Amino acid sequence: MRKVVSRDGTTIAYRSAGEGPPIILMNGAFRDHTIFDSLVPELAPHCTTYVYDRRGRGESGDAPAYAVEREIEDLAALIEEAGGEAVVFAGSTGANLALEAAMAGVPITRLALHEPYFRTGGHPKPPADCMEVLRGLLEDGRRGETAEYWLSELLGLTPEVLVEWRRGPLWATNEENAHTLVYDTTILGDFDVPTERLARLRVPALVVYSENTGDWLRDAARATARALPNGWGMGLPGSWHRVQTDVLGRVLAGFALG
Known part of the structure; x- marks a missing residue:
């Protein structure tokens, strides 16, 4: 590139x-x-x-x-x-x-x-403490849980759909880029x-x-x-x-x- x-x-x-x-x-x-x-x-x-x-x-x-x-x-x-x-x-x-x-x-x-x-x-907004939760999960090295939290609490995926996502070919990329979820959440503001x-x-x-x-x-x-x-x-x-x-x-x- x-x-x-x-x-x-x-x-x-x-x-x-x-x-x-x-x-x-x-x-x-x-x-x-x-x-x-x-x-x-x-x-x-x-x-x-x-x-x-x-x-x-x-x-x-x-x-x-x-x-x-x-x-x-x-x-x-x-x-x-x-x-x-x-x-x-x-x-x-x-x-x-x-x-x-x-x-x-x-x-x-x-x-x-x-x-x-x-x-x-x-339509309901994400939890008020979502940024703190994301940062806490990342600080603990729990990248997979960070991705799951964002997808469920900010994007609204159901537990059943999350299971399918975890089995999909893009899940490794989701975990690799989990730290950027703080970036995107910052962009979203209120x-x-x-x-x-x-x-x-x-x-x-x-x-x-x-x-x-x-x-x-x-x-x-x-x-x-x-x-x-x-x-x-x-x-x-x-x-x-x-x-x-x-x-x-x-x-x-x-x-x-x-």
């Missing part, structure tokens, strides 16, 4: 493919750039597609202390590498980070979001849609959600789209917290090309 140096000196690893206007793909909790392995071939014929490992994951570096501002600077460094401005697509907690970056003035020309993580419409701040964001924004996703994820996507002056929501075929890749690729390519 290639490397770009962020403002604080942290190296951020990335790959690019294709030709055309640049689009940067940003992952959510647990994952690294490989989560987009099936989406890149859909976009590369139309766009120069960038994927990267967010700090603390994969081949990217990290810093002793975490701050959302550092991740915003990571994205800004990659956009500079891509030519100075870019379309950004981000999912889940990565969508929250992309919104923060756009509101901070990072040169994002268009913003596409998949089911940003907010709790709205009466879990509310920041309607007043989003009202000042003029970037064209598309917020997509799966037609078969969870109620709170769909409601969060719709609330985000409503809060953005130049935003609109779109339901697409898919399953829980996942949109069908070929459909998503076509929609993103059309959105990026404007």
Whole structure:
């Protein structure tokens, strides 16, 4: 992978493919750039597609202390590498980070979001002490339990689904990246849609959600789209917290090309 140096000196690893206007793909909790392995071939014929490992994951570096501002600077460094401005697509907690970056003035020309993580419409928020619990589990070296806690208490997976996740091929990555769950939880803040701040964001924004996703994820996507002056929501075929890749690729390519 290639490397770009962020403002604080942290190296951020990335790959690019294709030709055309640049689009940067940003992952959510647990994952690294490989989560987009099936989406890149859909976009590369139309766009120069960038994927990267967010700090603390994969081949990217990290810093002793975490701050959302550092991740915003990571994205800004990659956009500079891509030519100075870019379309950004981000999912889940990565969508929250992309919104923060756009509101901070990072040169994002268009913003596409998949089911940003907010709790709205009466859906219950995670436990008030969730950050302390996460840090305590990590300090004790209980990375698997950290991942389980986040998935159950913040994402809402049932015990039965958690058993399936533990048996799945990605569980080792979940444990490896468990320390970054504190990062993503920091990004989420109070879990509310920041309607007043989003009202000042003029970037064209598309917020997509799966037609078969969870109620709170769909409601969060719709609330985000409503809060953005130049935003609109779109339901697409898919399953829980996942949109069908070929459909998503076509929609993103059309959105990026404007």
